[in-house]
Amino acid sequence: MTTVESPPDSAPSESAQRSTPTEAELAAARKRARRRASSKNWALFLLFAGPNILLILAFIYYPLISNMYYSTLDWRLGSPTADPVGMSNYIRFFTSPSGLEVWRVTAIFTAGAVIGSMVLGLLIALVLNKKIPGRTAARTAVFSPYVLSGVGVALVWMFIFDPQRGALAHILAAFGIDSPAWFLDGDWNLVMVIIVYVWKNLGYCAVVFLAGLQSIPKDLLEAATIDRAGAVRRFFSIVLPLLTPTVFFLLVTNIIFSMTNAFDILRVMTPSGNGTNTIIFEIYLQAFGQYNRAGYSAAIAVVLFFTLFIITAVQLRFVERKVHYQ
Template identity: 85%
Template sequence: MAPTAQQLEPDRARVRARRREQSKNWSLFLLFAGPNIALILAFIYYPLFSNMYYSTLDWRLGSSRATPVGLENYVTFFTSDSGREVWRVTGIFTAGAVIGSMLLGLLIALVLNKHIPGKTAARTAVFSPYVLSGVGVAMVWNFIFDPARGGLAYLLDVVDLESPEWYLDSDWSLVMVIIVYVWKNLGYCAVVFLAGLQSIPRDLIEAATIDRAGPVRRFFSVTLPLLTPTVFFLLVTNILFSMTNAFDILRTMTPTGHGTNTIIFEIYLQSFGAYQRAGYSAAIAVVLFFTLFLVTAVQMRFVERKVHYS
Protein backbone atom coordinates (compact mmCIF):
# COMPACT_ATOMS: atom_id res chain seq x y z
CA MET A 1 0.00 0.00 0.00
CA ALA A 2 1.50 3.35 -1.04
CA PRO A 3 2.11 5.89 1.77
CA THR A 4 -0.39 8.70 1.99
CA ALA A 5 0.42 12.39 1.69
CA GLN A 6 0.00 12.79 5.46
CA GLN A 7 2.55 10.01 6.06
CA LEU A 8 5.07 11.59 3.65
CA GLU A 9 4.73 15.09 5.11
CA PRO A 10 7.22 14.53 8.03
CA ASP A 11 9.86 13.26 5.58
CA ARG A 12 9.34 16.25 3.32
CA ALA A 13 9.60 18.59 6.29
CA ARG A 14 12.93 17.03 7.30
CA VAL A 15 14.24 17.39 3.73
CA ARG A 16 13.21 21.06 3.63
CA ALA A 17 14.82 21.68 7.02
CA ARG A 18 18.03 20.01 5.92
CA ARG A 19 18.10 22.08 2.73
CA ARG A 20 17.53 25.29 4.72
CA GLU A 21 20.40 24.33 7.03
CA GLN A 22 22.72 23.61 4.10
CA SER A 23 21.73 26.89 2.45
CA LYS A 24 22.44 28.74 5.69
CA ASN A 25 25.86 27.05 6.03
CA TRP A 26 26.79 27.89 2.45
CA SER A 27 25.68 31.50 2.96
CA LEU A 28 27.87 31.82 6.06
CA PHE A 29 30.78 30.18 4.22
CA LEU A 30 30.52 32.60 1.29
CA LEU A 31 30.11 35.54 3.66
CA PHE A 32 33.33 34.82 5.56
CA ALA A 33 35.44 32.97 2.97
CA GLY A 34 34.16 34.64 -0.18
CA PRO A 35 36.34 37.78 0.01
CA ASN A 36 39.46 35.68 0.63
CA ILE A 37 38.61 33.34 -2.23
CA ALA A 38 38.07 36.31 -4.53
CA LEU A 39 41.44 37.79 -3.55
CA ILE A 40 43.21 34.45 -4.09
CA LEU A 41 41.63 34.04 -7.52
CA ALA A 42 42.44 37.63 -8.51
CA PHE A 43 46.01 37.87 -7.22
CA ILE A 44 47.31 34.28 -7.38
CA TYR A 45 45.52 32.08 -9.90
CA TYR A 46 44.73 34.73 -12.50
CA PRO A 47 48.38 35.90 -12.67
CA LEU A 48 49.52 32.26 -12.70
CA PHE A 49 47.42 31.27 -15.71
CA SER A 50 48.15 34.58 -17.44
CA ASN A 51 51.86 33.91 -16.98
CA MET A 52 51.44 30.45 -18.50
CA TYR A 53 49.87 32.08 -21.54
CA TYR A 54 52.64 34.68 -21.84
CA SER A 55 55.23 31.89 -21.68
CA THR A 56 54.01 30.67 -25.08
CA LEU A 57 54.76 34.02 -26.74
CA ASP A 58 57.83 35.63 -28.26
CA TRP A 59 57.23 38.98 -26.62
CA ARG A 60 59.60 41.82 -25.81
CA LEU A 61 58.71 43.85 -22.76
CA GLY A 62 56.86 47.01 -23.81
CA SER A 63 56.24 45.79 -27.35
CA SER A 64 52.71 45.92 -28.75
CA ARG A 65 53.30 42.76 -30.80
CA ALA A 66 53.68 39.18 -29.59
CA THR A 67 54.22 36.06 -31.68
CA PRO A 68 52.93 32.67 -30.47
CA VAL A 69 55.81 30.17 -30.31
CA GLY A 70 54.25 27.30 -28.37
CA LEU A 71 56.78 25.54 -26.14
CA GLU A 72 59.84 27.05 -27.81
CA ASN A 73 60.73 29.16 -24.76
CA TYR A 74 60.75 26.05 -22.55
CA VAL A 75 62.87 24.11 -25.04
CA THR A 76 65.36 26.97 -25.18
CA PHE A 77 65.65 27.16 -21.41
CA PHE A 78 66.20 23.43 -20.93
CA THR A 79 68.62 22.96 -23.85
CA SER A 80 70.70 26.15 -23.90
CA ASP A 81 74.03 26.60 -22.12
CA SER A 82 72.64 29.58 -20.22
CA GLY A 83 69.73 27.49 -18.96
CA ARG A 84 72.07 24.76 -17.72
CA GLU A 85 74.19 27.41 -16.01
CA VAL A 86 71.10 28.71 -14.21
CA TRP A 87 70.33 25.22 -12.90
CA ARG A 88 73.94 24.76 -11.76
CA VAL A 89 74.04 28.06 -9.90
CA THR A 90 70.60 27.49 -8.39
CA GLY A 91 71.61 24.04 -7.13
CA ILE A 92 74.85 25.28 -5.57
CA PHE A 93 73.22 28.32 -3.99
CA THR A 94 70.27 26.32 -2.60
CA ALA A 95 72.48 23.55 -1.19
CA GLY A 96 74.91 26.00 0.40
CA ALA A 97 72.18 28.23 1.80
CA VAL A 98 70.04 25.43 3.22
CA ILE A 99 72.86 23.33 4.67
CA GLY A 100 74.72 26.34 6.05
CA SER A 101 71.64 27.92 7.64
CA MET A 102 70.41 24.69 9.21
CA LEU A 103 73.77 23.46 10.54
CA LEU A 104 74.78 26.81 12.03
CA GLY A 105 71.24 27.39 13.29
CA LEU A 106 71.27 24.02 15.07
CA LEU A 107 74.66 24.70 16.66
CA ILE A 108 73.52 28.11 17.88
CA ALA A 109 70.26 26.64 19.19
CA LEU A 110 72.17 23.99 21.16
CA VAL A 111 74.25 26.74 22.79
CA LEU A 112 71.26 28.99 23.51
CA ASN A 113 69.41 26.05 25.06
CA LYS A 114 71.96 25.95 27.87
CA HIS A 115 71.59 27.89 31.11
CA ILE A 116 74.01 30.70 30.32
CA PRO A 117 73.93 34.35 31.38
CA GLY A 118 72.61 36.80 28.81
CA LYS A 119 70.97 34.17 26.63
CA THR A 120 67.89 36.36 26.06
CA ALA A 121 70.05 39.12 24.58
CA ALA A 122 71.94 36.51 22.56
CA ARG A 123 68.69 35.13 21.10
CA THR A 124 67.65 38.65 20.10
CA ALA A 125 71.01 39.32 18.48
CA VAL A 126 70.91 36.06 16.54
CA PHE A 127 67.37 36.58 15.26
CA SER A 128 67.72 40.29 14.44
CA PRO A 129 69.32 39.89 10.97
CA TYR A 130 66.35 37.81 9.81
CA VAL A 131 63.92 40.73 10.19
CA LEU A 132 66.25 43.28 8.59
CA SER A 133 65.82 44.44 5.00
CA GLY A 134 67.71 42.27 2.54
CA VAL A 135 68.80 45.36 0.62
CA GLY A 136 70.18 46.97 3.77
CA VAL A 137 72.00 43.80 4.77
CA ALA A 138 73.50 43.45 1.29
CA MET A 139 74.71 47.07 1.25
CA VAL A 140 76.48 46.63 4.59
CA TRP A 141 78.13 43.43 3.40
CA ASN A 142 79.21 45.18 0.20
CA PHE A 143 81.45 47.35 2.36
CA ILE A 144 82.75 44.31 4.22
CA PHE A 145 83.63 42.43 1.02
CA ASP A 146 85.20 45.43 -0.73
CA PRO A 147 88.62 44.06 -1.86
CA ALA A 148 90.29 47.45 -1.47
CA ARG A 149 88.82 49.06 1.65
CA GLY A 150 86.55 46.42 3.15
CA GLY A 151 86.77 45.08 6.67
CA LEU A 152 87.38 41.55 5.45
CA ALA A 153 90.28 42.70 3.26
CA TYR A 154 91.83 44.40 6.30
CA LEU A 155 91.58 41.23 8.41
CA LEU A 156 93.08 39.13 5.63
CA ASP A 157 95.90 41.64 5.22
CA VAL A 158 96.73 41.30 8.92
CA VAL A 159 97.52 37.59 8.35
CA ASP A 160 99.29 38.32 5.03
CA LEU A 161 96.50 37.01 2.81
CA GLU A 162 95.15 38.71 -0.28
CA SER A 163 91.42 39.36 -0.54
CA PRO A 164 89.69 37.41 -3.34
CA GLU A 165 88.06 39.32 -6.18
CA TRP A 166 84.57 38.83 -4.79
CA TYR A 167 82.85 40.86 -7.50
CA LEU A 168 84.96 39.97 -10.53
CA ASP A 169 85.39 36.22 -10.03
CA SER A 170 82.06 34.44 -10.63
CA ASP A 171 82.88 31.58 -8.26
CA TRP A 172 83.77 33.93 -5.41
CA SER A 173 80.65 36.00 -6.15
CA LEU A 174 78.50 32.92 -5.56
CA VAL A 175 80.35 32.13 -2.34
CA MET A 176 79.87 35.73 -1.21
CA VAL A 177 76.08 35.79 -1.64
CA ILE A 178 75.76 32.37 0.03
CA ILE A 179 77.64 33.69 3.08
CA VAL A 180 75.41 36.75 3.30
CA TYR A 181 72.21 34.74 2.84
CA VAL A 182 73.24 32.23 5.52
CA TRP A 183 74.15 35.04 7.93
CA LYS A 184 70.78 36.70 7.43
CA ASN A 185 68.65 33.56 7.77
CA LEU A 186 70.41 31.36 10.32
CA GLY A 187 68.60 33.21 13.12
CA TYR A 188 65.29 31.88 11.80
CA CYS A 189 66.63 28.32 11.88
CA ALA A 190 68.14 28.85 15.33
CA VAL A 191 64.85 30.05 16.82
CA VAL A 192 62.85 27.18 15.30
CA PHE A 193 65.45 24.63 16.43
CA LEU A 194 65.45 26.16 19.90
CA ALA A 195 61.67 25.72 20.11
CA GLY A 196 62.10 22.09 19.07
CA LEU A 197 64.82 21.49 21.67
CA GLN A 198 62.70 22.98 24.44
CA SER A 199 59.78 20.70 23.52
CA ILE A 200 61.86 17.54 24.15
CA PRO A 201 60.85 15.94 27.48
CA ARG A 202 63.60 16.41 30.05
CA ASP A 203 63.01 12.95 31.53
CA LEU A 204 64.28 11.32 28.31
CA ILE A 205 67.53 13.29 28.51
CA GLU A 206 67.87 12.46 32.21
CA ALA A 207 67.22 8.78 31.55
CA ALA A 208 69.93 8.73 28.88
CA THR A 209 72.30 10.47 31.32
CA ILE A 210 71.58 7.87 33.99
CA ASP A 211 72.40 5.18 31.40
CA ARG A 212 75.83 6.85 31.12
CA ALA A 213 75.26 8.17 27.61
CA GLY A 214 77.66 11.00 26.80
CA PRO A 215 76.65 14.33 25.21
CA VAL A 216 77.35 13.12 21.66
CA ARG A 217 75.44 9.87 22.11
CA ARG A 218 72.52 11.69 23.78
CA PHE A 219 72.34 14.07 20.86
CA PHE A 220 72.31 11.42 18.12
CA SER A 221 70.23 8.83 20.01
CA VAL A 222 67.66 11.04 21.76
CA THR A 223 67.74 14.70 20.71
CA LEU A 224 68.15 14.40 16.94
CA PRO A 225 65.42 11.75 16.40
CA LEU A 226 62.97 13.90 18.37
CA LEU A 227 64.00 16.94 16.32
CA THR A 228 63.12 15.32 13.00
CA PRO A 229 59.75 17.16 12.72
CA THR A 230 61.62 20.44 13.16
CA VAL A 231 64.32 19.39 10.69
CA PHE A 232 61.68 18.39 8.14
CA PHE A 233 59.81 21.69 8.54
CA LEU A 234 63.00 23.74 8.15
CA LEU A 235 64.15 21.66 5.19
CA VAL A 236 60.93 22.36 3.29
CA THR A 237 60.73 26.05 4.15
CA ASN A 238 64.44 26.77 3.62
CA ILE A 239 64.49 25.18 0.17
CA LEU A 240 61.48 27.24 -0.86
CA PHE A 241 62.88 30.43 0.69
CA SER A 242 66.35 30.05 -0.83
CA MET A 243 64.88 29.61 -4.31
CA THR A 244 62.45 32.53 -4.08
CA ASN A 245 63.44 35.00 -1.34
CA ALA A 246 67.09 35.72 -2.11
CA PHE A 247 66.44 38.18 -4.93
CA ASP A 248 67.09 41.33 -2.88
CA ILE A 249 70.55 40.17 -1.80
CA LEU A 250 71.47 38.93 -5.28
CA ARG A 251 70.26 42.09 -7.01
CA THR A 252 72.01 44.44 -4.58
CA MET A 253 75.37 42.66 -4.39
CA THR A 254 75.64 41.44 -7.99
CA PRO A 255 73.38 43.66 -10.16
CA THR A 256 74.29 41.93 -13.43
CA GLY A 257 74.13 38.39 -12.07
CA HIS A 258 77.84 37.66 -12.60
CA GLY A 259 77.94 34.02 -11.49
CA THR A 260 74.91 34.42 -9.21
CA ASN A 261 72.05 34.09 -11.68
CA THR A 262 69.82 31.69 -9.78
CA ILE A 263 66.49 30.90 -11.37
CA ILE A 264 64.63 33.67 -9.52
CA PHE A 265 67.31 36.21 -10.51
CA GLU A 266 67.33 34.94 -14.12
CA ILE A 267 63.61 35.72 -14.34
CA TYR A 268 64.37 39.35 -13.49
CA LEU A 269 67.41 39.58 -15.77
CA GLN A 270 65.58 38.17 -18.78
CA SER A 271 62.50 40.35 -18.33
CA PHE A 272 63.76 43.66 -16.91
CA GLY A 273 67.48 43.45 -17.67
CA ALA A 274 69.22 43.98 -20.98
CA TYR A 275 67.33 41.18 -22.76
CA GLN A 276 63.71 42.38 -22.27
CA ARG A 277 62.48 38.86 -23.14
CA ALA A 278 59.19 38.87 -21.26
CA GLY A 279 57.86 35.67 -22.86
CA TYR A 280 61.05 33.73 -22.11
CA SER A 281 61.07 35.11 -18.57
CA ALA A 282 57.47 33.97 -18.09
CA ALA A 283 58.48 30.46 -19.17
CA ILE A 284 61.26 30.38 -16.57
CA ALA A 285 58.76 31.54 -13.93
CA VAL A 286 56.44 28.66 -14.83
CA VAL A 287 59.37 26.24 -14.57
CA LEU A 288 60.18 27.65 -11.12
CA PHE A 289 56.58 27.18 -9.98
CA PHE A 290 56.46 23.52 -10.99
CA THR A 291 59.96 22.93 -9.63
CA LEU A 292 58.91 24.19 -6.20
CA PHE A 293 55.73 22.13 -6.39
CA LEU A 294 57.69 18.98 -7.31
CA VAL A 295 60.36 19.51 -4.65
CA THR A 296 57.72 19.99 -1.96
CA ALA A 297 55.73 16.96 -3.13
CA VAL A 298 58.83 14.74 -3.11
CA GLN A 299 59.74 15.89 0.39
CA MET A 300 56.22 15.31 1.66
CA ARG A 301 56.10 11.88 0.03
CA PHE A 302 59.51 10.44 0.88
CA VAL A 303 61.39 12.60 3.40
CA GLU A 304 58.49 12.73 5.85
CA ARG A 305 58.76 8.94 6.28
CA LYS A 306 61.89 9.55 8.33
CA VAL A 307 60.13 11.91 10.69
CA HIS A 308 59.29 10.75 14.23
CA TYR A 309 56.33 12.65 15.61
CA SER A 310 56.24 10.84 18.92
Protein backbone atom coordinates in the same frame (compact mmCIF):
# COMPACT_ATOMS: atom_id res chain seq x y z
CA MET B 1 18.41 28.32 12.65
CA THR B 2 21.68 30.09 12.37
CA THR B 3 23.64 27.59 14.46
CA VAL B 4 25.55 26.25 11.56
CA GLU B 5 28.59 25.24 13.51
CA SER B 6 27.29 22.13 15.33
CA PRO B 7 27.04 19.07 13.08
CA PRO B 8 23.40 18.10 12.46
CA ASP B 9 23.70 14.63 13.98
CA SER B 10 25.42 15.57 17.19
CA ALA B 11 22.29 16.59 19.12
CA PRO B 12 18.57 16.80 18.42
CA SER B 13 17.72 20.28 17.18
CA GLU B 14 15.75 22.62 19.39
CA SER B 15 12.55 22.49 17.38
CA ALA B 16 12.54 18.70 17.53
CA GLN B 17 12.46 18.79 21.28
CA ARG B 18 9.43 21.04 21.56
CA SER B 19 6.87 19.06 19.55
CA THR B 20 6.91 15.48 18.34
CA PRO B 21 6.25 15.33 14.59
CA THR B 22 6.80 12.15 12.59
CA GLU B 23 10.22 11.12 11.36
CA ALA B 24 9.39 11.88 7.73
CA GLU B 25 8.06 15.35 8.47
CA LEU B 26 11.11 16.06 10.53
CA ALA B 27 13.49 14.93 7.83
CA ALA B 28 11.74 17.05 5.22
CA ALA B 29 11.75 20.10 7.46
CA ARG B 30 15.41 19.63 8.22
CA LYS B 31 16.22 19.35 4.55
CA ARG B 32 14.30 22.54 3.75
CA ALA B 33 15.96 24.38 6.60
CA ARG B 34 19.35 23.18 5.49
CA ARG B 35 18.78 24.34 1.92
CA ARG B 36 17.59 27.73 3.08
CA ALA B 37 20.52 27.97 5.48
CA SER B 38 22.87 26.87 2.75
CA SER B 39 21.99 29.62 0.32
CA LYS B 40 21.99 32.16 3.12
CA ASN B 41 25.35 30.80 4.23
CA TRP B 42 26.78 31.13 0.76
CA ALA B 43 25.81 34.79 0.68
CA LEU B 44 27.42 35.34 4.06
CA PHE B 45 30.47 33.29 3.13
CA LEU B 46 31.04 35.34 0.00
CA LEU B 47 30.52 38.56 1.93
CA PHE B 48 33.23 37.53 4.41
CA ALA B 49 35.68 35.65 2.21
CA GLY B 50 34.76 36.86 -1.28
CA PRO B 51 37.08 39.87 -1.58
CA ASN B 52 40.10 37.87 -0.48
CA ILE B 53 39.25 34.95 -2.76
CA LEU B 54 38.76 37.33 -5.66
CA LEU B 55 42.13 38.98 -5.04
CA ILE B 56 43.88 35.62 -4.78
CA LEU B 57 42.25 34.50 -8.01
CA ALA B 58 43.15 37.71 -9.82
CA PHE B 59 46.72 38.15 -8.60
CA ILE B 60 47.92 34.60 -7.90
CA TYR B 61 45.88 32.11 -9.92
CA TYR B 62 45.28 34.15 -13.04
CA PRO B 63 49.05 34.87 -13.31
CA LEU B 64 49.79 31.15 -13.06
CA ILE B 65 47.58 30.48 -16.06
CA SER B 66 48.58 33.50 -18.13
CA ASN B 67 52.24 32.64 -17.49
CA MET B 68 51.62 29.32 -19.18
CA TYR B 69 50.26 31.18 -22.19
CA TYR B 70 53.08 33.77 -22.22
CA SER B 71 55.62 30.97 -21.98
CA THR B 72 54.69 29.74 -25.45
CA LEU B 73 55.41 33.13 -27.04
CA ASP B 74 58.46 34.83 -28.44
CA TRP B 75 57.54 38.15 -26.91
CA ARG B 76 59.58 41.22 -25.95
CA LEU B 77 58.20 43.09 -22.97
CA GLY B 78 56.59 46.30 -24.22
CA SER B 79 56.17 45.00 -27.75
CA PRO B 80 52.56 44.80 -28.96
CA THR B 81 53.22 41.71 -31.07
CA ALA B 82 54.31 38.21 -30.13
CA ASP B 83 54.93 35.04 -32.12
CA PRO B 84 53.78 31.67 -30.85
CA VAL B 85 56.82 29.40 -30.57
CA GLY B 86 55.43 26.34 -28.82
CA MET B 87 57.75 24.74 -26.32
CA SER B 88 60.97 26.31 -27.54
CA ASN B 89 61.32 28.61 -24.49
CA TYR B 90 61.27 25.54 -22.25
CA ILE B 91 63.68 23.64 -24.47
CA ARG B 92 66.01 26.61 -24.36
CA PHE B 93 65.87 26.81 -20.57
CA PHE B 94 66.72 23.12 -20.19
CA THR B 95 69.35 22.84 -22.92
CA SER B 96 71.05 26.18 -23.64
CA PRO B 97 74.33 26.92 -21.78
CA SER B 98 72.83 29.98 -20.10
CA GLY B 99 69.80 27.95 -19.00
CA LEU B 100 71.98 25.19 -17.57
CA GLU B 101 74.10 27.81 -15.85
CA VAL B 102 70.96 28.97 -14.01
CA TRP B 103 70.38 25.41 -12.77
CA ARG B 104 74.01 25.10 -11.65
CA VAL B 105 73.93 28.43 -9.78
CA THR B 106 70.55 27.65 -8.22
CA ALA B 107 71.78 24.25 -7.04
CA ILE B 108 74.96 25.66 -5.48
CA PHE B 109 73.16 28.60 -3.92
CA THR B 110 70.40 26.41 -2.49
CA ALA B 111 72.81 23.78 -1.16
CA GLY B 112 75.14 26.35 0.36
CA ALA B 113 72.34 28.43 1.86
CA VAL B 114 70.42 25.46 3.26
CA ILE B 115 73.38 23.52 4.67
CA GLY B 116 75.07 26.68 5.98
CA SER B 117 72.07 28.06 7.81
CA MET B 118 70.94 24.67 9.14
CA VAL B 119 74.34 23.60 10.51
CA LEU B 120 75.04 26.99 12.09
CA GLY B 121 71.43 27.24 13.26
CA LEU B 122 71.66 23.85 14.98
CA LEU B 123 74.94 24.76 16.68
CA ILE B 124 73.46 28.00 17.98
CA ALA B 125 70.29 26.20 19.10
CA LEU B 126 72.35 23.63 21.04
CA VAL B 127 74.12 26.43 22.88
CA LEU B 128 70.92 28.38 23.52
CA ASN B 129 69.28 25.22 24.84
CA LYS B 130 71.53 25.36 27.91
CA LYS B 131 69.82 26.75 30.95
CA ILE B 132 71.82 29.91 31.38
CA PRO B 133 70.62 33.43 32.10
CA GLY B 134 70.34 35.77 29.15
CA ARG B 135 69.66 33.14 26.56
CA THR B 136 66.25 34.60 25.62
CA ALA B 137 67.86 37.92 24.80
CA ALA B 138 70.52 36.10 22.79
CA ARG B 139 67.81 34.21 20.91
CA THR B 140 66.10 37.48 20.01
CA ALA B 141 69.34 39.00 18.77
CA VAL B 142 70.20 35.96 16.67
CA PHE B 143 66.75 35.97 15.06
CA SER B 144 66.73 39.69 14.28
CA PRO B 145 68.44 39.67 10.82
CA TYR B 146 65.58 37.51 9.56
CA VAL B 147 63.12 40.42 9.81
CA LEU B 148 65.37 43.08 8.30
CA SER B 149 65.10 44.49 4.80
CA GLY B 150 67.13 42.42 2.34
CA VAL B 151 68.08 45.63 0.54
CA GLY B 152 69.46 47.19 3.72
CA VAL B 153 71.29 44.00 4.69
CA ALA B 154 72.83 43.76 1.22
CA LEU B 155 74.09 47.36 1.43
CA VAL B 156 75.71 46.67 4.81
CA TRP B 157 77.49 43.57 3.51
CA MET B 158 78.59 45.31 0.31
CA PHE B 159 80.64 47.63 2.49
CA ILE B 160 82.01 44.73 4.57
CA PHE B 161 83.01 42.74 1.47
CA ASP B 162 84.56 45.66 -0.42
CA PRO B 163 88.00 44.37 -1.52
CA GLN B 164 89.73 47.71 -0.86
CA ARG B 165 88.03 49.35 2.10
CA GLY B 166 85.79 46.64 3.54
CA ALA B 167 86.00 45.40 7.11
CA LEU B 168 86.62 41.87 5.84
CA ALA B 169 89.58 42.99 3.74
CA HIS B 170 91.08 44.67 6.83
CA ILE B 171 90.58 41.53 8.91
CA LEU B 172 92.09 39.31 6.21
CA ALA B 173 95.00 41.73 5.82
CA ALA B 174 95.73 41.33 9.52
CA PHE B 175 96.34 37.64 8.78
CA GLY B 176 98.33 38.48 5.67
CA ILE B 177 95.66 37.27 3.25
CA ASP B 178 94.60 39.21 0.17
CA SER B 179 90.88 39.80 -0.22
CA PRO B 180 89.26 37.67 -2.94
CA ALA B 181 87.92 39.59 -5.93
CA TRP B 182 84.40 39.97 -4.59
CA PHE B 183 81.98 41.65 -7.05
CA LEU B 184 84.25 40.87 -10.01
CA ASP B 185 84.64 37.10 -9.97
CA GLY B 186 81.44 35.14 -10.55
CA ASP B 187 82.38 32.23 -8.27
CA TRP B 188 83.35 34.51 -5.39
CA ASN B 189 80.10 36.43 -5.94
CA LEU B 190 78.15 33.25 -5.39
CA VAL B 191 80.10 32.53 -2.18
CA MET B 192 79.45 36.10 -1.07
CA VAL B 193 75.68 36.06 -1.54
CA ILE B 194 75.48 32.64 0.16
CA ILE B 195 77.29 34.05 3.21
CA VAL B 196 74.93 37.02 3.39
CA TYR B 197 71.87 34.82 2.96
CA VAL B 198 73.08 32.45 5.69
CA TRP B 199 73.71 35.39 8.01
CA LYS B 200 70.16 36.62 7.46
CA ASN B 201 68.58 33.18 7.73
CA LEU B 202 70.39 31.25 10.46
CA GLY B 203 68.37 32.80 13.29
CA TYR B 204 65.21 31.30 11.81
CA CYS B 205 66.80 27.84 11.79
CA ALA B 206 68.17 28.33 15.31
CA VAL B 207 64.75 29.23 16.73
CA VAL B 208 62.97 26.34 15.04
CA PHE B 209 65.71 23.92 16.13
CA LEU B 210 65.46 25.29 19.65
CA ALA B 211 61.73 24.52 19.75
CA GLY B 212 62.54 21.01 18.55
CA LEU B 213 65.26 20.54 21.15
CA GLN B 214 62.97 21.65 23.93
CA SER B 215 60.41 19.04 22.99
CA ILE B 216 62.92 16.23 23.66
CA PRO B 217 61.99 14.61 26.97
CA LYS B 218 64.52 15.48 29.66
CA ASP B 219 64.31 12.03 31.30
CA LEU B 220 65.69 10.36 28.17
CA LEU B 221 68.78 12.53 28.31
CA GLU B 222 69.12 12.02 32.06
CA ALA B 223 68.87 8.26 31.67
CA ALA B 224 71.59 8.35 29.02
CA THR B 225 73.78 10.48 31.26
CA ILE B 226 73.37 7.93 34.07
CA ASP B 227 74.39 5.24 31.58
CA ARG B 228 77.57 7.27 31.04
CA ALA B 229 76.84 8.33 27.49
CA GLY B 230 78.99 11.37 26.69
CA ALA B 231 77.67 14.59 25.19
CA VAL B 232 78.59 13.54 21.65
CA ARG B 233 77.02 10.11 22.05
CA ARG B 234 73.88 11.65 23.54
CA PHE B 235 73.64 14.03 20.61
CA PHE B 236 73.94 11.38 17.90
CA SER B 237 71.96 8.61 19.63
CA ILE B 238 69.12 10.57 21.19
CA VAL B 239 68.94 14.22 20.19
CA LEU B 240 69.46 13.89 16.45
CA PRO B 241 67.04 10.96 15.90
CA LEU B 242 64.33 12.75 17.89
CA LEU B 243 65.06 15.90 15.94
CA THR B 244 64.46 14.35 12.50
CA PRO B 245 60.98 15.90 12.09
CA THR B 246 62.49 19.33 12.72
CA VAL B 247 65.38 18.62 10.38
CA PHE B 248 63.06 17.59 7.54
CA PHE B 249 60.70 20.48 8.15
CA LEU B 250 63.60 22.94 8.02
CA LEU B 251 65.14 21.22 5.04
CA VAL B 252 61.98 21.64 2.97
CA THR B 253 61.13 25.18 4.09
CA ASN B 254 64.75 26.27 3.66
CA ILE B 255 64.97 24.85 0.16
CA ILE B 256 61.78 26.69 -0.78
CA PHE B 257 62.82 29.92 0.96
CA SER B 258 66.30 29.97 -0.51
CA MET B 259 64.83 29.48 -3.97
CA THR B 260 62.30 32.31 -3.55
CA ASN B 261 63.41 34.78 -0.86
CA ALA B 262 66.89 35.86 -1.86
CA PHE B 263 65.99 38.31 -4.62
CA ASP B 264 66.79 41.55 -2.76
CA ILE B 265 70.28 40.41 -1.76
CA LEU B 266 71.08 39.20 -5.28
CA ARG B 267 69.75 42.31 -7.01
CA VAL B 268 71.51 44.81 -4.75
CA MET B 269 74.87 43.04 -4.40
CA THR B 270 75.15 41.83 -8.00
CA PRO B 271 72.78 44.05 -10.03
CA SER B 272 73.10 42.26 -13.35
CA GLY B 273 73.75 38.80 -11.99
CA ASN B 274 77.43 38.08 -12.43
CA GLY B 275 77.62 34.42 -11.40
CA THR B 276 74.54 34.74 -9.20
CA ASN B 277 71.71 34.08 -11.66
CA THR B 278 69.55 31.82 -9.53
CA ILE B 279 66.19 30.87 -10.95
CA ILE B 280 64.24 33.74 -9.35
CA PHE B 281 66.86 36.28 -10.32
CA GLU B 282 66.83 34.97 -13.89
CA ILE B 283 63.03 35.36 -14.07
CA TYR B 284 63.46 39.01 -13.20
CA LEU B 285 66.53 39.64 -15.35
CA GLN B 286 65.05 38.06 -18.46
CA ALA B 287 61.80 40.06 -18.31
CA PHE B 288 62.87 43.34 -16.68
CA GLY B 289 66.64 43.33 -17.17
CA GLN B 290 68.34 44.26 -20.41
CA TYR B 291 66.83 41.50 -22.56
CA ASN B 292 63.06 42.06 -22.14
CA ARG B 293 62.47 38.41 -23.05
CA ALA B 294 59.05 38.16 -21.42
CA GLY B 295 58.08 34.82 -22.95
CA TYR B 296 61.28 33.14 -21.83
CA SER B 297 60.92 34.64 -18.36
CA ALA B 298 57.36 33.28 -18.12
CA ALA B 299 58.60 29.80 -19.06
CA ILE B 300 61.16 29.89 -16.23
CA ALA B 301 58.44 31.06 -13.84
CA VAL B 302 56.28 28.09 -14.82
CA VAL B 303 59.20 25.73 -14.24
CA LEU B 304 59.86 27.30 -10.83
CA PHE B 305 56.23 26.89 -9.84
CA PHE B 306 56.17 23.20 -10.71
CA THR B 307 59.51 22.64 -8.98
CA LEU B 308 58.12 24.14 -5.79
CA PHE B 309 54.89 22.20 -6.22
CA ILE B 310 56.81 18.92 -6.43
CA ILE B 311 58.97 19.73 -3.39
CA THR B 312 55.87 20.54 -1.35
CA ALA B 313 54.02 17.46 -2.55
CA VAL B 314 56.98 15.26 -1.64
CA GLN B 315 57.04 16.80 1.80
CA LEU B 316 53.34 16.25 2.37
CA ARG B 317 53.20 12.76 0.91
CA PHE B 318 56.45 11.22 1.98
CA VAL B 319 58.31 13.08 4.68
CA GLU B 320 55.38 13.68 6.98
CA ARG B 321 54.69 9.97 7.18
CA LYS B 322 58.10 8.37 7.20
CA VAL B 323 59.79 10.59 9.71
CA HIS B 324 59.89 9.62 13.34
CA TYR B 325 57.49 11.66 15.43
CA GLN B 326 57.55 11.00 19.10
